[in-house]
Amino acid sequence: MATLHIQHPITDFETWTTAFSRFREARRNAGVQAQRIQRPVDNERYVVIDLDFETVDKAQASLGFLRNTIWTSAANSPGLVGTPEALFSKRPLWTEGPALGLGGPLEGTWSAKLVADGRGDRI
Numbered sequence: 001m002a003t004l005h006i007q008h009p010i011t012d013f014e015t016w017t018t019a020f021s022r023f024r025e026a027r028r029n030a031g032v033q034a035q036r037i038q039r040p041v042d043n044e045r046y047v048v049i050d051l052d053f054e055t056v057d058k059a060q061a062s063l064g065f066l067r068n069t070i071w072t073s074a075a076n077s078p079g080l081v082g083t084p085e086a087l088f089s090k091r092p093l094w095t096e097g098p099a100l101g102l103g104g105p106l107e108g109t110w111s112a113k114l115v116a117d118g119r120g121d122r123i
Contacts, residue, residue, distance in 0.1 A: 016079030
């Protein structure tokens, strides 16, 4: 599994989510298996998006579509402010948390901590 992690400022969440929803079918056709959208607790004008793919190649192709078709067009990306940051990660190498016991090497589950710590493959 590979995760495309994207983060960027927005003008407002409603405008951004309306645009994001318009491309649901494109995400499905690109091979997105799961998605997570979050906002920092102290900044409602910022989004963090994680898109899960079967392979890094599919994640890279999707990022190309975003960069060339979505982010370059104000009509396709209303609510977007600035240039999004993006990076890829594979399944995590390590995670900790009460649901997983004391922590240690992880088998098959994705962890946001992997990307947040900057240990993912930066593009």
